[in-house]
Amino acid sequence: MTQTPEQVWEVFHQSARGEPHVHVGSVHATDADTAVLMAKEQFARRLACVNIWVVPSDAITETPYEDADMFEHGTDKSYREAFGYETTKRAKAVGDAAEL
């Protein structure tokens, strides 16, 4: 009989079927089932939710912040960005109107 140490679980929340799971925060729990149990009340009691993922924080590999410069563009790469397209502009206009 050993006491399982508590660990941190990252919580991902899905608002409707087909939507992406979005990271919403974390919970403390000793195992995956308990993490789901806790995540449900911490993050789905107000938001609409159909599905929750929990992932041990340890399972995540991250980039160091000192390497953040590798995400910067050394030269103009604006041709990669999608904001120039007419469809993007129309979608943005519709989105802005919906928010009002």
Added chain:
Amino acid sequence: MNPAIIDLLYRLADDGLIIGHRNSEWTGLGPILEEDIAFSSVAQDKMGHALAIYNLLHELGEPAPDQLAFFRDAAEFRNCSLVALECFSETDAASTPSLRNNPTRDRLVSHGDWSLALVRQFFFSEADSVRFNALANSTFEPLAILVRKFRGEIKYHTLHGRTMMRRLPAATLEGRSRIQKAVDTLWPHALGLFEPTRYDKQLSDAGICPGESVLCEQWRSEVEPILRETGVHIPTTAAPVYGGRAGKHLTEMVSLLSDMQKVARMDPDAKW
């Protein structure tokens, strides 16, 4: 209206209100933040079920929900003893150092036993699950429609209870001994959830609600394997604690009501 149905509705709603109140006493005092929030949510769910059933009673000609919750005396309540029990271990219950102005909270802070609250919620959720599953097919349609809406919440309550009960006794010796002690203390009261009433036969013959003895057997067949699985001993000789369904309560029910109803009774005409 059929007095058997009225009695059934009072039993359901009063159980929900009283366990909701007891569980809400732990808000802010839970063992970890996440569990504190989860347990408080379960308390809110039960308050919600109680309110919905009080509303149904009101539609059937009974007084309004606030009247029923705040202006009835203990003898008029039909809840079982399990839901009203205070979560203090027996040896500690006597001393009450006053920390703030809420004596119940003070005692929970200094002497409260989380294992009692947790095991009670496990026993109660399993009973809710058995009972509401049956009532979902009740011939009394307004109740059947109502309890079908509770299903998702009850599912979470049983998931919560089962997850905790499967882990805590298996985690440490202290966990096992505290859960065992709570089971021993609460078992007679848990059996009292299924106190027979004089309306049992009438309700069951009419297809409104199965008899309490039938529900009790179903409850035992759900609960006992879970306890055995984690090595918790089931008290076989314990006699059920009855009386609540007839309005005969232990003294805890009186002190609970004096806490819960205090503010409303200070000014009955106040508008909230």
